[in-house]
Amino acid sequence: MSEQLKITCSGCSLLCDDIIIIKDDKEIKEILGACQKGINKFNQIKSKNRILSPLYKDKGGLKVLEWDLALNKAIQIIKNAKKPLIYGLSTISCESQILALKIAKKIDAFIDSNSTICQGKFLNIASEMGITTTTLTEIINKSDLIILWGTNIVESIPRLFSKILFSRGKFRMTGREIKNLIIVDIYKTASFKVMGTRDLAIIIRPNEDIELIKILKKAVKGDYTFPNEGISGIDKQDLERFKTFLLNSEHITILPGQALLNQKTNGDAIKELLELVNLLNNIKNNGRISLLMVGGHYNMVGFEHMALSETGKNQSIQFKNGESIKSDDNIISKIQKEDFDLSIIIGTDPISHFPLEISKILSSKPIILIDNKKSGTFLIATLILPTSITGIENKGLAFRLDHVPIQLKKIIEPPSLIQSDYELLQKILDRLNK
Amino acid sequence: MEMILNTIRLINNDQNVEWNCQDVEFMEEHLAIGFINPLDFKKLYLVPSLKLHISNNHGDVIVNFKQDSKIPEGIILMPVSLWANQVTYVKNNNIIYKNIKVNVEGTRDPPTKLNELIEKIKSDKI
Numbered sequence: 001m002s003e004q005l006k007i008t009c010s011g012c013s014l015l016c017d018d019i020i021i022i023k024d025d026k027e028i029k030e031i032l033g034a035c036q037k038g039i040n041k042f043n044q045i046k047s048k049n050r051i052l053s054p055l056y057k058d059k060g061g062l063k064v065l066e067w068d069l070a071l072n073k074a075i076q077i078i079k080n081a082k083k084p085l086i087y088g089l090s091t092i093s094c095e096s097q098i099l100a101l102k103i104a105k106k107i108d109a110f111i112d113s114n115s116t117i118c119q120g121k122f123l124n125i126a127s128e129m130g131i132t133t134t135t136l137t138e139i140i141n142k143s144d145l146i147i148l149w150g151t152n153i154v155e156s157i158p159r160l161f162s163k164i165l166f167s168r169g170k171f172r173m174t175g176r177e178i179k180n181l182i183i184v185d186i187y188k189t190a191s192f193k194v195m196g197t198r199d200l201a202i203i204i205r206p207n208e209d210i211e212l213i214k215i216l217k218k219a220v221k222g223d224y225t226f227p228n229e230g231i232s233g234i235d236k237q238d239l240e241r242f243k244t245f246l247l248n249s250e251h252i253t254i255l256p257g258q259a260l261l262n263q264k265t266n267g268d269a270i271k272e273l274l275e276l277v278n279l280l281n282n283i284k285n286n287g288r289i290s291l292l293m294v295g296g297h298y299n300m301v302g303f304e305h306m307a308l309s310e311t312g313k314n315q316s317i318q319f320k321n322g323e324s325i326k327s328d329d330n331i332i333s334k335i336q337k338e339d340f341d342l343s344i345i346i347g348t349d350p351i352s353h354f355p356l357e358i359s360k361i362l363s364s365k366p367i368i369l370i371d372n373k374k375s376g377t378f379l380i381a382t383l384i385l386p387t388s389i390t391g392i393e394n395k396g397l398a399f400r401l402d403h404v405p406i407q408l409k410k411i412i413e414p415p416s417l418i419q420s421d422y423e424l425l426q427k428i429l430d431r432l433n434k
Numbered sequence: 435m436e437m438i439l440n441t442i443r444l445i446n447n448d449q450n451v452e453w454n455c456q457d458v459e460f461m462e463e464h465l466a467i468g469f470i471n472p473l474d475f476k477k478l479y480l481v482p483s484l485k486l487h488i489s490n491n492h493g494d495v496i497v498n499f500k501q502d503s504k505i506p507e508g509i510i511l512m513p514v515s516l517w518a519n520q521v522t523y524v525k526n527n528n529i530i531y532k533n534i535k536v537n538v539e540g541t542r543d544p545p546t547k548l549n550e551l552i553e554k555i556k557s558d559k560i
Contacts, residue, residue, distance in 0.1 A: 036445055037445070040448075117528070117529050152442065152443060154445075155443055155444050158445065186440065186506060186509065187504050187505050187506055187509070187511075188504045189442075190445075203506075206440065206506075206509065206532070206533050207532075207533045258531060258532065259440075259532055261528075262528075262530060262531050262532035296443070329527075332524055332527050332529060333527040336524060349449075351516070351555065352449050352453070352516050352519070353514065353519070353529075354519065354529065355492065355519050355522040355523050355524055355529060356492065356493050356519055356520050356554065356555065357492065357493075357523065358524060358529075359555045360554075360555055363555050374453060375453050376552070379552045380552065380556055
């Protein structure tokens with residue numbers, strides 16, 4: 001018999017909690033309200049690239065293993081390693097992340113999440129300077145200016161605009177009519193298509209964002225006139241409008257993207273932006289200016305919280321003798337220095353994200369991959385342990401991009417003999433503890 | 435010709451989607467691709483049947499291309515993927531995904547295949 005359920009989608013970090021599905025005992029028949037990314041997540045259930053049994057690579061290629069043998073193999077590989085890495089963890093539940101941290105502690109591993117090459121850079125700098133953050137609800141209710149800076153939200157978190165820009169809020173009853181939008185990017189991305197006549201499109205020359213932020217800092221203090229020729233390819237008139245928007249809007253939310261994280265002077269653009277935010281918050285008598293990080297993986301934020309609560313550090317944690325110790329490394333430096341002899345990759349695909357030079361080093365040591373689908377990393381992994389899909393085939397806690405915890409439900413049963421990340425990691429930990 | 439390469443996320447050229455459900459050929463079509471301004475198309479003396487050879491000190495790759503007048507002159511955009519990874523690099527422990535200097539030229543050679551990229555990763559073990 002069919003039933004209708006309202007569920008939360010784990011297709012991206014927005015964790016949309018208004019998705020309707022129609023299902024029977026065995027499968028999902030219909031999905032209503034999900035975006036292209038969300039639909040893709042549900043398509044994973046029956047994807048031909050789904051991994052449905054443990055696999056081990058030997059001289060003859062990939063061989064299917066029984067679960068007990070596969071787990072024994074995993075334990076043998078882990079016990080042989082002296083400097084293991086654990087990486088990924090952004091597409092598993094918080095409960096599983098805690099288990100991964102426990103395993104890292106048990107085996108004296110270096111553990112890091114995808115955040116270290118994404119929004120984590122922002123948080124690391126913010127931990128020294130402070131940061132004003134916000135929630136989706138606050139943006140919906142209060143924001144009158146939203147600034148996308150180097151991020152193409154329409155294609156990376158497709159429903160975010162429908163939630164924060166086109167929605168009506170407690171103090172923004174007319175919705176889009178009273179919410180202005182500024183987009184700063186090097187070209188007109190798909191996100192520019194939602195812009196109206198009042199909005200401000202800033203096309204900036206590549207790698208010059210930091211100059212714009214510095215000029216805006218001077219301008220909002222009131223003691224600066226923009227040069228007649230503009231700066232960084234931006235007209236003087238647009239710079240004046242940008243300044244007016246910043247000074248006259250009440251609640252401003254900035255969504256910074258990878259373009260800001262990848263400036264020529266590493267990290268400086270982030271520092272400058274945080275300083276601009278602090279400056280405006282000091283100048284403004286009413287309202288507030290805040291940042292909303294827009295990492296893509298559905299539980300990237302969760303790992304920051306779990307790691308912080310378990311170890312006092314939000315990422316890049318080195319364990320030694322069962323304790324977390326000071327380390328200036330991140331996953332990239334550990335691989336680059338070849339300071340590892342095993343990598344345990346959980347729910348991610350570094351081979352498809354890392355530069356060739358790093359992937360080569362990573363592939364030169366054994367890799368245990370824990371994931372539900374094939375990937376670049378699958379093609380070079382030594383041992384592959386499949387799992388179910390969190391938010392569809394098993395439940396778990398995740399943190400939305402605005403750091404709000406959301407419970408994900410189990411909707412259908414996983415394929416035969418496929419267990420959740422949590423169950424699998426618990427078995428590994430139990431066997432390591434024996 | 436020297437150009438600046440930026441990797442981007444596009445919903446119709448998303449490696450996560452491609453790995454999830456599609457065939458290797460479909461993946462190669464959607465991820466082995468660069469987007470350039472039509473004026474750069476002319477400067478590079480391209481014709482639609484040619485492909486782009488993109489190279490720098492870190493590696494090289496051959497991809498299909500599409501013209502898009504929204505893209506600024508001198509810029510080439512590529513979806514984040516194994517193909518773009520051939521020219522991305524590490525600086526100060528961070529992966530550089532944006533503003534990468536590359537040399538771009540037309541070629542009659544076919545786009546780099548997925549298995550060639552994987553072999554490159556596997557065969558040159560350090």
